[in-house]
Amino acid sequence: MNFFEEESDSDNEAYEGLVESRHIPNTTFDDPLICFNLHHEQNLVAAGLVTGKIKVIQFSKDEQKEVAEFNYHKESCRSVLFSQKENILYTGSKDRSICVYDLENFSQALFIENAHDDAINCLYEFGENRLISGDDAGIIKIWDLRQEKAIKTIEENEDYITALKTDSAETTLFATSGDGSLTSYNLLKNELITVSEIYDDDLLSMEIIKDESVLLCGTMSGAMLIFKWGFFGDKTDIFTGHKQAITSIIPFDKDSVITGSEDGFIRLIGIYPNKFYGIIGQQNEAIDNLEFSHDKGYLVSSSSYGELQYFDALFLFDENEDENENENEKSTMGIKNMNQEQPKKRKKKKKKRNKNKNKKNNFIGKNQNNFFDKL
Numbered sequence: 001m002n003f004f005e006e007e008s009d010s011d012n013e014a015y016e017g018l019v020e021s022r023h024i025p026n027t028t029f030d031d032p033l034i035c036f037n038l039h040h041e042q043n044l045v046a047a048g049l050v051t052g053k054i055k056v057i058q059f060s061k062d063e064q065k066e067v068a069e070f071n072y073h074k075e076s077c078r079s080v081l082f083s084q085k086e087n088i089l090y091t092g093s094k095d096r097s098i099c100v101y102d103l104e105n106f107s108q109a110l111f112i113e114n115a116h117d118d119a120i121n122c123l124y125e126f127g128e129n130r131l132i133s134g135d136d137a138g139i140i141k142i143w144d145l146r147q148e149k150a151i152k153t154i155e156e157n158e159d160y161i162t163a164l165k166t167d168s169a170e171t172t173l174f175a176t177s178g179d180g181s182l183t184s185y186n187l188l189k190n191e192l193i194t195v196s197e198i199y200d201d202d203l204l205s206m207e208i209i210k211d212e213s214v215l216l217c218g219t220m221s222g223a224m225l226i227f228k229w230g231f232f233g234d235k236t237d238i239f240t241g242h243k244q245a246i247t248s249i250i251p252f253d254k255d256s257v258i259t260g261s262e263d264g265f266i267r268l269i270g271i272y273p274n275k276f277y278g279i280i281g282q283q284n285e286a287i288d289n290l291e292f293s294h295d296k297g298y299l300v301s302s303s304s305y306g307e308l309q310y311f312d313a314l315f316l317f318d319e320n321e322d323e324n325e326n327e328n329e330k331s332t333m334g335i336k337n338m339n340q341e342q343p344k345k346r347k348k349k350k351k352k353r354n355k356n357k358n359k360k361n362n363f364i365g366k367n368q369n370n371f372f373d374k375l
Contacts, residue, residue: 024061024298024310033306037080038291045300045308046089048077054091056103059310068106072099079123092120092133100145110148116141124164126173126187134161138177142187156183156195163206174232176203176217182225184232197234199225207249207257209271216257216271218246224259226271239274242267248290252316260287260301266311281311 027045035048044067047055052073058065073093081090088109089101096119100110118136125131131143138157141150159178166173172193173185180201184193203225205218215232217225222242225235248260256270258280266281285303292299292313299313 022061022297022312022314024059025064026310027057027059027064027308029055029306031306033288033302033308034076034078035080036289036291036300036302036308037082038293038300039082040084040294043293043298044082046080046082047308048080048091050076052077052093052095054080054089054101056089068103070099070101070108072108072111073097075119078119078121081123081125083125085125085128090123090125090131092123094119096120096135098123098131098133098143110145112143112148115143115150121161122164124166126166126170132164132173134164134175136160138179140164140173140175140183140185152190154183154185154192156185156192157181159202162202162204165206165208167208167212174206174208174215176206178202182206182215182217182227182232194233196227196232199235202245204245204247205249207251209251209257210254214271216249218242218249218259220245222246222261224249226274237274239269239271241269241276244286247287250290250292258290258299260290262286266290266299266301268316280316281309283307283309 029047029049032050033047034050037046038044043059045057045059047057052071052075054070054077055066056068058067073091073095075094077091077093079092083090087103089103091099096114096116098112098115098120099108101107102109115133116135116139118139120133120135122134123131129145131145132140133143134140138159138161140154140161142152143149144151157175157177157179161175161177163176164173166187171186171188173187175183177183180199180203182196182203186193201223202220203217204220207216209216213229215227215229219225222244224239224242224246226237226239228236242259242261244262246259246261250258252258252268255272256268259267259269264283264286265279266287268277268280269275270277281299281301283301283303285305287301287303289302290299296317297314299311301309
C-alpha cells in the first residue's frame with residue numbers, strides 16, 4: 001500500500017491492514033494504567049499504575065516479557081521516565097515522592113519523600129544529574145540528584161503542570177499548565193523569561209518543531225496554539241479541527257506532528273501550511289499519551305483503562321522517504337475519513353488552586369549483552 005495515494009479498497013479495509021501489519025497484542029494490566037515511557041535504545045516500556053507499581057516490559061511481535069517491577073510509591077504513579085544518559089528510571093507519584101531506580105541491579109537508588117507539597121504530575125531530565133518536576137499546584141522544582149535536593153523552585157503557575165520540555169541546547173525550559181499559560185524560563189541565568197497570556201483553556205501537551213522555530217501547545221478544547229520562537233508571550237496562530245482535547249503531540253518530521261486526542265484518534269497534521277493529512281490510528285478509549293519506539297517501528301498509545309496499544313509505524317517513514325519531494329501528496333492518502341463518528345468523550349477531573357500569582361547514551365546499551373541474563 002502506498003501511504004500517500006488513494007486506494008480502491010474501502011477506508012476501513014485499508015486502515016485495518018495498516019494496524020495488523022507486524023501486529024503486537026495490546027499490553028494489559030490488572031490495574032488502571034496512568035503513564036508510560038519508552039526506552040530510547042531498546043523495545044522496553046515502563047508503565048506506572050494507579051496502585052503506585054511500576055512495571056518494565058520488553059515487547060516484540062513474538063512476545064511480551066515483564067523484566068522488572070517496583071513498588072515503592074504509596075499512591076498512583078503519575079510519571080515514569082527512562083534516563084537518556086544513564087542506566088536509571090525516574091518516577092513521580094501522587095504521594096509527592098520521587099524515586100530513582102538502578103536498572104542494572106533492579107534496585108532503588110534514591111527516594112525523595114515529600115519532594116513536593118502536592119501530587120507530582122510530570123518529570124523531565126536535563127543536563128548531568130538534573131531532574132525537573134512539576135506538580136498539581138503549578139510548582140516546578142529543579143533537582144540536583146547528587147546533592148539529593150531541589151536547587152531551584154519556580155512558582156509562576158496557578159494550576160497543575162501538564163508538560164515540561166527544554167530546547168536542544170537545554171538553556172530554556174518550557175512548561176504548560178492547567179491555568180492556561182505557557183511559561184518559559186532561562187536555565188542558564190535562573191530567571192523567568194515570560195509567562196504567556198492566560199488562555200481560557202487548559203494547555204495539556206507541547207512539542208517543538210521546524211528546527212526550533214515553532215512551539216505547539218495542545219489544549220483541552222482541541223485547539224492547537226502555535227507560538228513562534230522568541231515570542232512566547234502570546235500565540236501567533238491557532239490550528240483548529242480536533243473535536244476533543246489534544247492530550248499528546250509528538251514530532252513526525254520537521255514540518256509535521258502526530259497528535260493523540262480524547263476522541264481516540266491518532267492524526268497526522270502539518271504546520272505551516274496547517275493541514276490535516278489523515279488518521280493513522282484509533283483506539284476505543286481516550287488517548288492519554290503517544291510515543292514512538294526507539295527505532296520508529298511502532299507508535300504506542302495508552303488509555304487509563306489499562307492498555308498499551310501498538311501501531312505499526314514503519315509504513316509512515318518508508319513512504320515518507322519515497323515521497324519527500326512531493327509533500328502535497330500526503331493530503332490524498334486514503335486511511336480514514338476525518339468526519340467519521342467520534343467515540344464518546346471521557347470526562348476529566350481537574351484540580352484548581354486559588355492563590356495569588358507571584359510574578360517576577362547508553363542506558364541498558366552498555367550492558368546490553370548481559371542485561372536480561374541477570375533475570
